[in-house]
Amino acid sequence: MRRSGEVKVSATTTINKKNTSSGALKPGTYFMMGNFACVEAAIMAGCRFYAGYPITPSSEIFERACVRFPEVGGSAIEMEDEVASAAALIGASYAGSKAMTATSGPGFSLMMENIGLAFITEAPLVIVNVQRAGPSTGIPTLVGQGDMMQARWGSHGDLETIAYSPSSVQEFFDLTITAFNTAERFRTPVFVMADQVIGMMWERLKIPSIEGVEVLQRKVMDAKTRAKPFDYANDFIPMPIVGTGTNINVDSLTHDYRGYPSTDYTVSESMIGHLLGKIRRHAEEIWKWDGYLLDDAEELVVAYGSTARSALAAVKQARANGIKAGLLRLITPWPFPDAIIERYSRRVHNIVVPELNYGQIVHPVRENAQCPVIGINRAPGALMDPTTIVDALEVVAN
Amino acid sequence: MRSEIRITGLGGQGAITAGNILARAAVLYEGKEAVMTEGYSPYVTGGWSRADIVISTEPIDYPLVTKLDLLVTMYQEGLDLNLKMIKGNGAVIAEKQLVSFSGVTRKDLRMIPVPATSIAESLGRKIAANVVLVGSIAALVESVSIESLKKALADRFPKAIEFNLKALDAGYELASKATGEHMEEAKQVV
Numbered sequence: 001m002r003r004s005g006e007v008k009v010s011a012t013t014t015i016n017k018k019n020t021s022s023g024a025l026k027p028g029t030y031f032m033m034g035n036f037a038c039v040e041a042a043i044m045a046g047c048r049f050y051a052g053y054p055i056t057p058s059s060e061i062f063e064r065a066c067v068r069f070p071e072v073g074g075s076a077i078e079m080e081d082e083v084a085s086a087a088a089l090i091g092a093s094y095a096g097s098k099a100m101t102a103t104s105g106p107g108f109s110l111m112m113e114n115i116g117l118a119f120i121t122e123a124p125l126v127i128v129n130v131q132r133a134g135p136s137t138g139i140p141t142l143v144g145q146g147d148m149m150q151a152r153w154g155s156h157g158d159l160e161t162i163a164y165s166p167s168s169v170q171e172f173f174d175l176t177i178t179a180f181n182t183a184e185r186f187r188t189p190v191f192v193m194a195d196q197v198i199g200m201m202w203e204r205l206k207i208p209s210i211e212g213v214e215v216l217q218r219k220v221m222d223a224k225t226r227a228k229p230f231d232y233a234n235d236f237i238p239m240p241i242v243g244t245g246t247n248i249n250v251d252s253l254t255h256d257y258r259g260y261p262s263t264d265y266t267v268s269e270s271m272i273g274h275l276l277g278k279i280r281r282h283a284e285e286i287w288k289w290d291g292y293l294l295d296d297a298e299e300l301v302v303a304y305g306s307t308a309r310s311a312l313a314a315v316k317q318a319r320a321n322g323i324k325a326g327l328l329r330l331i332t333p334w335p336f337p338d339a340i341i342e343r344y345s346r347r348v349h350n351i352v353v354p355e356l357n358y359g360q361i362v363h364p365v366r367e368n369a370q371c372p373v374i375g376i377n378r379a380p381g382a383l384m385d386p387t388t389i390v391d392a393l394e395v396v397a398n
Numbered sequence: 399m400r401s402e403i404r405i406t407g408l409g410g411q412g413a414i415t416a417g418n419i420l421a422r423a424a425v426l427y428e429g430k431e432a433v434m435t436e437g438y439s440p441y442v443t444g445g446w447s448r449a450d451i452v453i454s455t456e457p458i459d460y461p462l463v464t465k466l467d468l469l470v471t472m473y474q475e476g477l478d479l480n481l482k483m484i485k486g487n488g489a490v491i492a493e494k495q496l497v498s499f500s501g502v503t504r505k506d507l508r509m510i511p512v513p514a515t516s517i518a519e520s521l522g523r524k525i526a527a528n529v530v531l532v533g534s535i536a537a538l539v540e541s542v543s544i545e546s547l548k549k550a551l552a553d554r555f556p557k558a559i560e561f562n563l564k565a566l567d568a569g570y571e572l573a574s575k576a577t578g579e580h581m582e583e584a585k586q587v588v
Contacts (some may be wrong), residue, residue, distance in 0.1 A: 031422040031432075141438065201461055202418065202434040204425045306461070313460035386460050 297326025417449020
């Protein structure tokens with residue numbers, strides 16, 4: 001019931017005319033939909049396996065992957081549901097492939113169990129969530145930002161997650177490549193938390209030459225060395241690849257350095273310490289943010305995704321109205337850039353956080369800010385009007 | 399300079415395709431910034447659909463339309479529902495057979511009826527009515543030239559380009575004549 005839109009191949013059959021020998025699109029300027037840009041980025045990042053279930057407003061990603069992945073020697077398969085989709089990614093990842101899927105809220109919920117499995121088995125993969133409006137099936141065709149906390153806490157047990165939040169078609173492209181690199185480096189699931197506006201809008205896209213794009217490959221375990229497959233003393237462990245003779249056990253249970261299940265407290269402590277620590281210890285290397293008119297800002301807007309576009313228009317308007325407003329755009333909501341918020345909060349009077357939900361990212365902002373933090377929360381289903389944010393800035397500034 | 403255009407029709411009329419050609423021309427062949435967003439009713443055929451296009455010489459912050467410089471509509475409700483969204487002294491291009499201006503009380507709008515369907519039919523294919531309207535847009539919009547639209551059209555319909563170019567030219571010529579001596583004035587609107 002929640003799924004709308006079947007996979008139609010015909011709409012994209014002319015794509016291959018512009019391909020380079022690697023299969024990636026030729027460098028140049030394109031006019032492209034965000035969801036399509038995501039697929040082109042995945043191909044450029046070396047992803048060759050897609051397993052998914054179409055769901056609005058992410059379906060164009062699957063649709064284009066079905067055409068493009070076979071063109072570049074990859075596979076895109078339709079699974080019976082999103083539970084299986086995420087499981088297939090883990091299998092593909094352990095078989096040595098870069099793997100991805102795309103979904104929206106309802107599918108993201110179904111993936112949570114296997115996101116935990118990918119986390120504990122340290123399987124690099126990328127999950128794109130083109131967020132729609134509302135709980136349950138909500139409004140499939142309209143925008144929301146209600147899955148931001150789910151991306152952080154949706155899977156049970158202690159997890160540390162990495163999420164990118166694009167604000168334009170270009171950034172959807174760029175961050176999808178970054179997401180694959182981060183997944184490969186940290187051997188962990190990485191999310192691209194887009195939304196309906198960004199996924200379905202058409203904009204200018206500059207595709208770089210593949211030589212100019214940094215593409216990371218995971219470290220792969222050499223079967224002959226008989227290395228510890230889960231060496232918790234090291235943040236970045238080479239990955240054992242199925243079929244190469246490493247003969248290791250990959251387990252969803254808490255496991256020791258050999259991969260064998262254990263109920264020993266010291267094993268639990270070292271495993272979870274490793275899983276969380278490899279991200280926490282390098283969080284600053286993951287953080288990305290962007291600033292606009294921050295130098296003399298007295299009132300700060302912290303925003304992400306499509307709402308950051310409204311916020312940028314609002315900051316310009318507020319400046320015109322005589323308010324020294326600035327914008328801090330969170331490109332990585334997770335791991336949360338706590339020190340960045342703390343640093344800028346010391347320079348401003350107030351922070352306002354506009355979100356298309358009833359208060360999610362405002363919480364870690366408040367936890368880390370040294371000034372008052374005011375959430376601007378709107379029901380999902382429409383992009384926030386800049387005047388809503390201007391009004392809030394007028395109130396806090398006076 | 400930011401201009402906002404909405405193209406609206408019923409499912410199958412090609413409103414979104416028309417918007418895509420316009421925004422594509424702006425980005426790839428005019429070197430401008432443009433964003434196109436789409437909207438649909440839940441029906442596939444017969445329900446409303448629309449393309450909203452923002453064109454600017456500057457990077458575009460807020461990507462949606464707020465006040466329309468130009469409304470292009472291929473069904474009556476598309477005019478009635480969107481009339482209040484049009485800026486003062488804005489413009490409307492409407493499919494002549496399908497849309498009547500008789501109920502419009504605003505006096506500030508430049509209203510251009512274009513018999514897009516009958517033009518397309520006379521050229522041989524009714525389906526190109528949306529391309530006729532894209533041609534009409536070029537007569538009103540300063541930010542995108544007819545030459546750029548021709549290139550974008552060729553990208554979109556490489557196999558049927560000759561026919562589509564005829565439809566585009568017909569729409570352009572008709573709207574240019576319709577704006578007549580007020581054409582320079584009309585151009586400044588958008």
